[in-house]
Amino acid sequence: MKTLQPPRWGIRFERARNGLELRTAAVPATLQVSLHQHVGHFAEPAVSMGETVLRGQPIGTVREGALGARVHAPSSGQIRSIERLPAPGRDAAPVVIIDTDGKDTPWSGYRAHPRPLRLATGALRQAVIEAGIVGLGGAAFPAGVKLNKGGGVDTLILNGAECEPCINCDAALLQAEPAQVLLGAQIMLRILEADTCLVAIKDGMHSAAATLAEAIQALGDDRLRLVRVPPVYPVGGEAQLIQLLTGREIPAGGLPWDSGAVCQNVATAAAVARFLTTGEPLISRIVTITGNGVAAPANFAARIGTPIRELVAAAGGYVGPECTLVMGGPMMGVPLPGDNLPVTKATNCIYVAAPEEIAERGTERPCIRCGDCATTCPVNLMPQLLLQAGQHNDLDRLDELGVHDCIECGACDYVCPSRIPLTRGFAAGKQALWARARERLRAARAESRFEAREARLNRNANARNAVLEAQVAAVDNSPQAALAALLARVDPDDVAPDSGDDDTPAGQ
């Protein structure tokens, strides 16, 4: 086992509460399963109201070619309705509401493979897509896409480092199901055709480390290696972890796998293994319920769609009336409007903050150019300069300073002695830059359409002129031609050339 040197950036937190108990949450009477739990397009409902579904049956499917992930029924029951409701992290999403029947009858549409490693790579890849597996570290990026790189990847990194303090679901999983995680790692190695798998865990997860080391030994697969990373925030970020473990930096604007390494959460690996060995798709995950606002913090293996309210109740309930819910960790989490929202595939942690934790940040004071933010920034940005550019509304400068590389980890906010909300400004700056890029695109389109129209009008006018000119040119203006034209217009019957010498008309 290797322990890495701490990086120069980041924040070293006091060791967080270690090893919360893992409990299984009861299947609630009503599940609210969002069809948009992942990055990409929302899934199309594959069931209708009143229909009976079984545990693991697909209820939302992805259109061919679209980015997204399948959604499955987390338990058996009847579809009450499909509505547009607020979902965690989204204003509104189509949500399938299932009244569970308490029997939890499994669906048998997916096959269980006792020896998944003997399957062909294509079948394994297909399985990851079928099971609706997304990145379970919190970003919920469809895992099938990330594993579909088709070569060029030599290292798989399993992320068990838990980016934020207080989140504990990965440690709980590693302790409970190390074999499942390692089998998932082997499957992913096979899919990626990679030859090394680094399992990253945080220094300080002693029991999880010991369990995992034992499991690796028992497996005897020397492609799997355990690495302990220092408990520095945000070391569990995908790009940061790849850089720390492989020494390869992801280029600005590049994608993580450009570095030849693919990073997946440990829970994602376990989900892949579970689907292949048991045929159970991604219908549950481990959620950490913690914070000073909850009586008995714990990890829960909960079905997707379980209302957060029920998990908080299972964790002993709120300690006071005015607690705030944050989805994700205390650093990057997003506040939730209420506890009626369901658990999604992205819900790794619900932080229940007691009123005194949501303290005033204190008055914002001017920047004193101490540079602490630049020292702590994990992507080597210079927040103090970005702040200045943002205050001057200088979008070009923001772009030049690399605001798009900001991962919005909030480390600069945390260390700023002047209590400047830096990250918020950078997020706004990114939005402004995107808006400007969109406007420019619009302008370019409008311009090209305008020019195309002008060209067309010119062409038509020229064509019309050419026709007119041709007609004018065809007219012969000579006296002979004029006489011929005149004669052609005269009716021969009117002339009566041979009737007499006088010019009197025939009628007289």
Next chain:
Amino acid sequence: MLIAAGVLAGLALATGAALWVTDRRLPQQTESPVERVNRLLPQSQCGQCGYPGCRPYAAAVVSGAADIDQCAPGGDRTVTELANLLGRTPGRVNPEFGRPAPPQVAHIDESACIGCTLCIAACPVDAIVGAAQLAHTVVRQECTGCELCVAPCPVDCIDLKPRELPRAAA
């Protein structure tokens, strides 16, 4: 005296040669000033500035015939950008040429449309589709909100609505 003159002449020659080489070697500013001004304009082709489109206005700005404060759809931001580019005094949009408005798109009330095709002819970006005697409609993605279709409509069935901002990426 002679030496001094020689040194100076030599310096002048050497500098001249260096300038000639750099002028040849360094990438030239290929974009014309009109093009650079045009790029800052919103391309709504609305004609509110008094010119028949954005590029003619850009040409007028560069030639000095028009002021930089005549683009209402671009708003004060465009005036500032133009001022920065051309080294003029920044200011606000001249209210004579219209008032900066939030982005808008035209909307045709199809139940009232008589299919006269007058608006189709007026649209500078071909964003209205339809045929004679058939209801017309606006291709919202392409509409620049220039209002040029409103005046020709004989039944007054076109009005402008604020443009919905694209939803934030998921």
